[in-house]
Amino acid sequence: MDLRFPKEEPTLAEVQALDAVLGESHVVEGWQRERGGAHLAADQRPHLLAALHALQDRVGWVSPGGLGELCRRLDVPPAEAYGVASFYAMFSMEERPARVVHVCADLACQVLGAGALLDAVQAECGNPSQTGVPGAWQPSPCLGLCERGPAILVTEAGDPAHEAVIAPAIATDVAIALRVGPKGLGAEAPVVAAVPQAATPQGAADLVLLKRVGVVDPSSLDDYRAHGGYEALRAAFAMGPTGVIREVTDSNLVGRGGAAFPAGRKWAAVAAQPVRTHYLVCNADESEPGTFKDRVIIEGDPFSLIEAMTICAFATGCEHGFVYLRGEYPRALEHLQHAIDAARDRGYLGTNVMGLGFAFDISIVRGAGAYICGEETAIFNSIEGYRGEPRSKPPFPVEVGLFGKPTVVNNVETLVNVLPIVLNGGPAYAAIGTTGSSGTKVFCVSGAVANAGVYELPFGATLRELIDLAGGVPNGRSLKAVLLGGAAGSFVRADEIDFPLTLEGARAHNTTLGSGVVMVLDDTVDLPTFLRRIAAFFRDESCGQCVPCRVGTVRQEEALIRITLGPRSAAQHEADLTILRDVGRAMRDASICGLGQTAWSAIESAIDRLGALR
Amino acid sequence: MTSIYETPVGLPRRAVSIQIDGEEVKVSEGATILDACKAHGTDVPTLCYGDTLDPVNACRVCVVEVEGNRVLVPSCSRKVEPGMVINTDNERTRHSRKLVLELLGSSVDLSAAPHVAGWNDQYQADPTRFGESKTVKQPVKVDNDLYVRDYSRCILCYKCVDACGEQWQNSFAISVAGRGFNAHISTEFDVGLPDSACVYCGNCVEVCPTGALMFKTEHDMRVADTWDESVQQQTTTICPYCGVGCSLTLHTQDNTIVKVTSPHESAVGSGNLCIKGRFGFQHVQTLKHN
DSSP states (O other), rough: OOOOOOOOOOOHHHHHHHHHHSSSSSOOOHHHHHHHHHHHHHGGGGEEEEEEEEHHHHHHSSSSHHHHHOOOOOOOOHHHHHHTTTTTTTTSSOOOOOEEEEEOHHHHHEEEEEEEHHHHHHHOOOOTTOOOOEEEEEESOOSSOGGGOOOOEEESSSSSSSEEEESSOOOOHHHHHHOOOOGGGGOOGGGGGOOGGGGGGGHHHSTTTTTTTTOTTTTHHHHHHHHHTTTTHHHHHHHHHHHHHHHHHHTTTOOOOOOBHHHHHHHHHHOOOOOSSSEEEEEEOOTTTOOOOHHHHHHHOOHHHHHHHHHHHHHEEEEEEEEEOTTTTTHHHHHHHHHHHHHHHTTTSSEETTTTEEEEEEEEEOSSGGGGSSSHHHHHHHHTOOOOOOSSSOOOTSOOOOSSSSSSEEEHHHHHHHHHHHHOOOHHTTBBBOOSBSSEEEEEEEESSSOOOEEEETOOOHHHHHHTTTTTTTTTEEEEEEEESSGGGEEEEEGGSBBBBBBHHHHHOOOOTTTTEEEEETOOOOOOHHHHHHHHHHHOOOOOOOOHHHHHHHHHHHHHHHHSSSSSOHHHHHHHHHHHHHHHHHHHHHOOSSHHHHHHHHHHHHTTOOTOOO | OOGSSSOOOOOOOEEEEEEETEEEEEEEEOOOOOHHHHTTOOOOOOOOOTTTOOOOOOTTEEEEEEEEEESOOEETBBBEEEEEEEEEEHHHHHHHHHHHHHHHHHHHTTTTTTHHHHHHTTTOOOGGGSSSOOOOOOOOOOOSSSEEEGGGOOOOHHHHHHHHTTTTTTTOOOOSOOOOOGGEOOOOGGOOOOGSSSSOOHHHHOSSSSSSSEEEHHHHHTTTTTTOOOEEEEEEESSSSSSSSSSEEEEETEEEEEEOOOOTTTTTTOOOOHHHHTTHHHHHHHHHOO
């Protein structure tokens, strides 16, 4: 390609930042470009996201000079790189202070007082856009710290960059964070604090997937092995790829990311593809408001994910695995990167895993603030260095996935389920739970409960039992509703909570478990504000590719604002309700991906089940 | 036209039986539902579909119902499969098409997009129903003498990006930037075209379905209210500049060239030209005045 680059020069810091991530050596010269052609450029492109992170982390924004230098090195057209960078919320395309405080304004934190926090921060620190040196603050979508909201994330560009979270936070914390940055903040709560069941021997005995969280040292491979680690991989090698797939199929394990697709079928389909290379993508981009289970698993037991991915790769013939980790998880990134390095050092990853001649390695791809990148095809585009827009299906990922090759995409929770399946056998796993939903499920309980956190239960417990296990609604208040499945899920009423939390139970009650979000709302909840936040979330997170979602999410929010805030006649009110239903139906029917298709679900259920907006 | 516009005969393809609106139809394997509908004479509206580009199925106005599918499918990109039962015109597809037209019409100026007014009538779409609402209205970008960019008319069909990029021109001067409703077509950091990689081939103008990209001559005449397609003539000829021999269609009004397009069926360039063929027509008019 004969590319034209911006005339702005990069600063020394930007050059150094790119050196660190791309290596010093090469700018692709014109002749190389012509001779290496498309292949050379294709090899470079997947470095784009990491290179953008390097610029953002070092200087706090993506400048024209920095972007130009990046494009020269990676042989990427500047317009395309700009299109990619501007897609992600974490990259600033305008110069801003190095220190930024992100204040969660999303659903779970809203129940815990984020609205008041935002007001207080505004009063104390000024408007988000007006804050100058030394820091700026901005409202943020869900930070995945829902068990201890309201949460803030502090980022500071530099060498090295720093990140830290505070949760629960008060306005003074934001002011301090703006003044002193992440280095001056206190230590984060231990991971195990997010697993209330671990606090009692009775509760801890019930845990399968979370049993090592808080027990094992997440930085020690030896400690992991001392707690049963790598026994499953050894067993998997003994039973062979077909044996592993048979056990996974027999276990009736279905995907835990929300779509509930049978994992065994997906694995078998990829394993059967004659085309090479096969890829494994672990979807750890959990950005559904109210979801934080993957964070807890990765922070508390990172080696279990690595072992599970290795088993999956062995069974399906994958040569490389990617963990697409959401960008707002500093501790999870640190723990997982350390664990991958340790596993590689000790021969559990690399060209000869456990000395058995099997080659597999894992890289982390750090997301950059885009809910849509959790969609199973958008995640491919993001890893490949393109805008995180969903692809149309068919073809499905098992045939044409990452880099156009057969790909297994599984959620973190789905993958770690493979460890007990391989160790105990598929039928034993299938015996847990109900006939329609096998195994245990990790629920993210947040909002108005005494003990928010992740709870692991065999499928079959009722929603009421789960809420009771989490200590019920505190402070003598009463339950108003539960949002199941997050922003893309649906509400159930307080008198509807006696159904079992299984796939079939949820379906029979016309709701969804989604990714396991159980957000409890008490009678003090400001439902209109809550619904407006759901609408704003989808408007913010729509990728903009298809018309129903791009414009529909905007019209949905506008109608909701008119209904809830404006003085309206009965006729106007009815017309706006009709608009909501008409737009919602078109989004559900005609959007490209699940984001648009579910953007109206929660609001619809609030109208139909909770009687909201009457 | 004549035989040079016909594409060569390819390998024989298996015929696939499908059902469109209750009628059995046989189409070649690998055809899209839209191809099948066209061959069958079934009318399906399209906006982002480009006959010379890979379908991106972004506008969703062409959705049809395929039985057994949870959601509607875009006919422009979905390939036919044996036994498919397709409904192109039931209440469900009409609802989505109507809403797509309303959503687009309420946010984008579609006045220069052909067919849209007729479809609005056909699907009883009322783009004004949302009242005061967010639009993409913005000033026209005029930063060169050849063509203008009026993104108030842009429906984000991706066609200009694909024509500029790897599908045709390989200039990569523009891309989709931003996200959601703020997604827009842009050069890097929104620099003007003279500072970008644009080579002024105008192939983006050729494929733009809504007049968001427009010859400067056409734009100026529309502003002056002298643009009148009813009195224009179109003359297809061969570009005189080089030996490639691209086909040009000269649009003339009052015996003056006001716009140049190229037939998409042309086997030479498939509607694509270079700056000379597309915009190098001024010398003809200058000659006339001498």
